[in-house]
Amino acid sequence: MALRHRDIIAKVADRENLHTKPTKAQLTKPLLTRRPALDELSNKLNAAQPATTKHDPVKDSKAVKVTKPPKKADPVPKSYSVHQLETIIDPDADSKNEPQMVTEYLADIYNYLLELEEKYPIRKNFLEDHKSTPRMRAILVNWLVQVSSNFTLCLETLHMCVSIVDRYLQDNPQVDGKTLQLVGTAALLVACKYEEMYLPELKDFVYICDNTFCKREILKMEMSILISLKHELGKPLSIHFLRRYSKVAQVELQHHNLAKYLLELALINHTMSSIKPSLQAAAACCLSMAILNNLSCPSKAWTATLVHYTAYKYSDFKNVVQKLASILLTAETSKHQYVQSKYAESKYSKISTNPKLKGHLVRKLAEPSPKA
Template sequence: MAQRHRTVENSLNQENMHAKVATKAVIPPRGTVPKRTALGDVNLSEANKLSNVNSNNNGMAKKDGVMGPPQVLPKKTVTGVSTKNSSESYSSKQISIIDPDENTKNDPQMVTEYIADIFNYLLELECKFPIRKHYLQGHQSSPKMRAILVNWLIEVHMDFKLFVETLFLCIAIVDRYLQENIYISCASLQLVGITAMIIARKYEQTYYPDLDDYVYICDDTFSKTQIVQMERDILEKLNFNLGRPISLHFLRRYNKIAQVRMDHHTLGKYLLELALLEYDMSHIRPSIQAAAACCLSIGILNEIMDLPKIWTPTLVHYTTYKYSDIKITIVDLAHLIAKAETSKHQMSRYKYSTPVFAKISLSSKLHGPLIRKLTSTPLTKK
């Protein structure tokens, strides 16, 4: 079958280019990957690395990982009438809906006839397997301990060159398990995190992880037996339900609907990774986080101050969210951007300062008037 032309899909499939595909576990030679004691603060001199990158780059790279202008899809109204007719009434133009799958309807690999059902099902799953608000209340672990753990897991994810889906699923497993087990203390929290990474890797990757590598990267704090026992306990607590969707699934779909460039998508991923670190955002539904990241990334890079204009009738139709539904989450994400540079947890910012991710975390637009406007709004009471 002849290869068909793609716009956003080809670029989104390149997000995991940094993850080395192999038939067995991949880990750098021992001695080159820093060991980490249980829940110890990450110490890779991130600040020095970022300052060096900042001194050589004043903004986002113009070419690395950035797509050209997106292909404009044909517009259709709800009744199938083109919106190009200048004689149409104002109200009819306001309900015009662009079909984002128009160019892929004949491609069996894109399964366009099932997309609506698939995402409706994902919306059901995120409600079926929620993360409770303030789930660490009365817990032996704390939000600060969770943030340190997530920052370390991002580093482990980078060291092992894993798929980005593996990281998001790993953090979701950690949150869902912690809300079911209040007796996890600082001593065993790292064991939960590394075991969740192993489970996520089995779920998302194409090769089986080597437990010896995980024991090594934890500085032999835990044995293989302890990891296997924790894996069994996590799966039992979650009743083997690992299908809760991640925000990245929704971001890809929403960005296709919005017909964004690759740098928009990269910034959206960066926003969602910053949200992984934030305990106060862990309970927000992945689809809402993705919708907010999609809207905010377009506003930042296109320097659009009036964000409701970005959230078109097409996006409302396909995401099922009005702008008012995502407004608070957009403000929360803006505050995360504003404090990212001074945060103690720098792994995600360092990761997105590399050319693989178009150095998006170093973009001067992240300190632009839109972020200043949004951060002037006080955070909602969590």
Template sequence: MATITARPNTQAVESKQGAIIKKRSAIPTTRSAFGDLDNKLPGGVKADKGGMLRQKAATNLRKPLATKQSNVPVKTRVGSKTDVPTKPTLSKAAVQKQIAPKKLLKPAITESPVAMVMGTPIKEQADCNVFAIGLNPAIENIDENDSENPQLCSEFVNDIYHYMLYLESEYPIQRHYLKDTGVKGRMRSILVDWLIQVHHRFNLLQETLYLTIAILDRFLQVHQVPRAKLQLAGVTAMLLASKYEEMYAPEVSDYVYITDKAFTQSQILSMEILILKTLDFSLGKPLPLHFLRRNSKAGQVDASQHTLAKYLMELSLVDYDMCHVAPSKLAAGSLCLSIKLLEDSEWSPTLEHYSRYSKEDLQPVVCHLAKNLKSADTNTYQHAVKSKYSNSRLMKISQIPEIKAPLVSELAEQAANHKL
């Protein structure tokens, strides 16, 4: 697999060249309006300097059109006045009956309509919102103070996450999906570790990395890829994720360069078409970051706890044994372990309500996350993630002493007893 080398920054040069704007010539033209186009205007219309059309006899437009006299003789009507039928006189009640508006008949409904909530058919109104607080006073309404901020979408934020839970079930990842293929789980770990380095070198968004791994896993579980094309599938998945998430996505030539020209642009574009057809152009799978932000708001956590949860989630990307864990469950388990290590607090009823997982449901995920956290010092496939989170921009979260607490070792030893 190709190593990542430094590339000269040509973007700044291109931006300077792109800033050169040619000035329009200020030399006036003597061409008459529509004259050179062989499209002369009628005699009564002239063209102004500003391009507005003007008519000399504008008042003629306001006069009614005169009807031409017809040469067809009009046949006079023969008959007396008594021949004209007279309207029958109506009573007062009959007149009021004609004037009264007609009532619109409502169509008869034979069956009760099925409500459609964010793409999911639900028959009972109580099931329309799985995040309904109900009568439990221990659950806090985390959106009650957000009504004045339209960007927080407090009126339908619960419907959004309800729909994301539905999409999560629509695009699952099978457990050990590489079992009957020529690609091993270790090869996937090497590829994901390299993609994390490429993502960090391109300085892309966090959503791009998670969507890259999601596209890659969904593609590999339904389409067998030879070992020689595994890296090609990885960079193409990142290309698609960049187009989906980034405002300024890297070009195809950048991915050719980052692979040390192991693949051509035509190969990457052909693989892009294959992935899109295989996934039926459905790339909107929810990401663990989406659920983590909601859970962090429900738990009122600080920046260090949120960053540690992101570190735990990114360590799990390399772990092939955790690729089938649902994004919502992975986010909830990461935050559960984070607040346990940094604050020594329990999983509150509010967090259980908004994450849809209890502490018992998250115990297997927490143990496997602790196993990855403990092996980060020795596992070569996790060095890129650990080095990334040792930066001061990410609060050097991979170097804090709390992640080496005895609780981490205890939970890591229990990982073998908990099946994901």
């Protein structure tokens, strides 16, 4: 046993803090390191290596479930409005770099015109209980068309003149046949001052009346008109809307001339005065395309682009198209022929003489719809 104990002690004698019996603490002298001389110093410094620890990967005791990737969802079908937007053509794409075309403000301008036409409505049957009859008004408008053509006035002047006459007659039922021509002459003078750059002289207006009225009477009526209308002359006209619609539809010149012809025929008919100018322009533009393009129904001419830029569907002005077709069909037999002779000139493509204006489509639309 003693030998065995001695062997064990010998094997572990060099271990720290292991003693066979209590002894005095043994002190170890600190190790002295030699400091290098100045010439032995170098630029290389022994940087301490960072301590690194090895981590054994942790094994997950739980089994990982393999899930199948989810099935791809079916694509969401596009809505009708998206399909419609894909077919819309930008009519102002070629004029975006032209500052005078103000393309960035066109939508605001159009919406403002729509608000203005709501502000100045003409009542239905505004000539009821009136001293001036629809026949007198038709004679006056036919004469105004002739005068504006002789003076080579722009179409806006003519349309504005008739608009002023209707607004004045609506508020002044006492106007009779004797003063109706004076109202028309003064209204034409106001419209010329508003629209024309070079307007006829006052003596020219006296001349066209065959000296029936003097300068003083014309100026007095002009003042009466301005007071009655409260100097508010900015009512939109159908020709304003038509110019925009024709550009949106990208029509040819003959289509635009036919639409203008329809609107001037509408000026003579007093029942058209109560219809908003924007609707009249939409109906004229649509009907002109349907007639000249030999379409079976005018609704086919009213494209998604026109719906987008005009905010009107065909159903909104369908009855106006029927009224214009009826007016067009009876234009040849009407007593007021100056509009027809005017648009028979070559500068208007002789559109009033086109045989398509008496075609099957016009006759079909002019037929009165059966009452339910």
